[in-house]
Amino acid sequence: MDGHLKETEFQDAGLTAQSIVGEVMRRHPATLPVFLRRHMHCPGCPMAPFMTLAEAAENYRTDLDALLAELNAACR
Amino acid sequence: MPLQEKQLDPALLDAVDVFGGLDSSGKDEALAAAHWRKLETGERAFEQDQEADAFYVLSAGRLKVTQVTPEGQEIIIRYIGPKEMFGCVAVCGGLTYPGTATAVTDSWALGWTRANIGALAQTYPGIALNAMRTMGGRLQDTQSRLREMQTERVERRIAHGIARLVAQAGRRVEGGILIDFPVSRQDIAELTGTTLHTVSRTLSAWQERGVVELGRQKLTVRDPHALVVIAEDLPLKE
Numbered sequence: 144m145d146g147h148l149k150e151t152e153f154q155d156a157g158l159t160a161q162s163i164v165g166e167v168m169r170r171h172p173a174t175l176p177v178f179l180r181r182h183m184h185c186p187g188c189p190m191a192p193f194m195t196l197a198e199a200a201e202n203y204r205t206d207l208d209a210l211l212a213e214l215n216a217a218c219r
Numbered sequence: 220m221p222l223q224e225k226q227l228d229p230a231l232l233d234a235v236d237v238f239g240g241l242d243s244s245g246k247d248e249a250l251a252a253a254h255w256r257k258l259e260t261g262e263r264a265f266e267q268d269q270e271a272d273a274f275y276v277l278s279a280g281r282l283k284v285t286q287v288t289p290e291g292q293e294i295i296i297r298y299i300g301p302k303e304m305f306g307c308v309a310v311c312g313g314l315t316y317p318g319t320a321t322a323v324t325d326s327w328a329l330g331w332t333r334a335n336i337g338a339l340a341q342t343y344p345g346i347a348l349n350a351m352r353t354m355g356g357r358l359q360d361t362q363s364r365l366r367e368m369q370t371e372r373v374e375r376r377i378a379h380g381i382a383r384l385v386a387q388a389g390r391r392v393e394g395g396i397l398i399d400f401p402v403s404r405q406d407i408a409e410l411t412g413t414t415l416h417t418v419s420r421t422l423s424a425w426q427e428r429g430v431v432e433l434g435r436q437k438l439t440v441r442d443p444h445a446l447v448v449i450a451e452d453l454p455l456k457e
Contacts, residue, residue, distance in 0.1 A: 184453060189386035190443035193396045202444035 156218030158211055164199050165192035171218045181205050231329065234302045235276050237310075237349040245343050252335040258282070258322035265306060267319045274309035274336045274350075277301055280326025284318040297357070298323075307357075309333045310340060310350040371452075373413055377421050378450035380411040381431070385440060396443055401436035 158167055158174075164185050167174055178185045183203045185191050196214070200207040232238040232246045241249065256275070258264055264275060267286055282299040296318050299305045305328075308314040312333060331339070340347040381398070390399040408418045425431045430446055432439040440446055447453065 184447065184451060188447055189382040189389075190396070190440075190447055193385070193389055193391045194443060198444075 156215045158196065158214050158218070160195060160197035160207060160211065162196050163192065164188075164194045164196060167196065167214065171214075173217045174214045177210070177213045177217050181210065231276075231278060231302075235304070236353055237276070237304055237346055239349055240345045241343055248342070249331075249339055249346075250329075252339060253329045253331055256328045256330045258326040258328060260322055260325050262322050264320040264322070264328065265316045267317065268315050271306060271309040271312075271314045271316050272333050273330045274304070274306045274333070275320075275328040275330045276304050278327040278329055280322060280324045280328075282320050282326060282328075283323050284320050286318045297360075304350070304353055307350050307354050310336050310347060312337060373411075373417055374421055375450055375452060376411045376413065377407065377418060378446050380407055381438070381440065381446060382450050383410070384438070385443070389440075392439065395432070395439045395441040398438045398440070402438050403436055404433075407438075 156171060158171075168178070168186060168191065175186050181203065183199060183205065185199055194202075196210065197207055200210050232241070232249060238246060238249055256264065258280065264282065265271075265273070277299050279301055282305060284296045284299060284305065285293050286296055287293055299320065305320050306316060308316060309331075336346070340350075384398045384402065385396055388399045389396045391397075404418045404422065405415055407422075408415045411418070422431060422433055425446075426433055428442075428445070430440070430442045430449075432441050
């Protein structure tokens with residue numbers, strides 16, 4: 144569980160595989176519909192402050208790269 | 220394929236539990252007292268709370284038996300397939316149907332009025348015993364389901380309780396989320412309004428599944444997503 148982001152991992156709004164789901168939703172509320180559309184129950188989840196986007200993608204069997212692209216696009 | 224009017228085939232009754240043990244003259248007598256009922260898809264054989272005036276054996280097709288909650292939600296109690304009985308309560312007499320039976324495909328049923336099945340049961344007490352056996356089996360199914368639902372409810376409560384502790388005092392550690400204060404099974408029992416025994420049994424099962432890990436006064440959520448799936452009753456994805 145490495146909380147530090149490497150410069151090279153930054154894209155668009157800077158959301159990466161290691162970004163924390165709870166942080167992402169708190170800082171960028173515009174990302175909420177992305178989770179909802181993908182039937183991910185992250186909004187309001189007590190585990191969200193502890194989980195990375197990579198873990199969330201794995202749990203919901205969703206493609207991480209596509210998720211990151213959508214989340215970053217939603218932040219624009 | 221549209222269903223045609225059926226011949227009264229005595230062999231149909233051979234495979235039906237309620238007429239088990241009847242000799243051939245008994246089966247002939249039973250068939251003579253029966254009537255055919257065709258049920259188009261969506262048609263109801265009878266409705267919940269209606270007086271139980273007939274008993275049926277399904278010959279072809281499929282029915283669903285449903286109940287409606289006070290909020291108007293329809294709950295499927297069971298499906299009825301060929302050679303299965305429905306409307307069994309009519310054999311006992313003086314009762315109402317516990318659910319509504321609706322054809323989900325075009326169906327044919329063999330029916331007996333309450334008077335007819337009552338008269339047959341007088342002559343052949345085995346019919347009543349067989350009907351009782353069927354109803355007993357269905358009661359057992361219902362009780363198992365009730366127990367499962369009760370268990371699910373308690374599991375969800377415990378999962379919610381632990382999720383609350385995570386939100387309050389979770390700390391990310393290698394391979395999970397540690398609840399970062401001493402927490403005992405008794406604490407969780409009190410938090411979730413259940414017994415120590417139930418908490419121990421549930422947490423042990425979850426530990427085996429890799430959902431949580433229990434230490435002395437220490438609880439780590441190993442699979443946070445699995446815990447949320449239990450707590451929220453989320454549909455499982457493949």
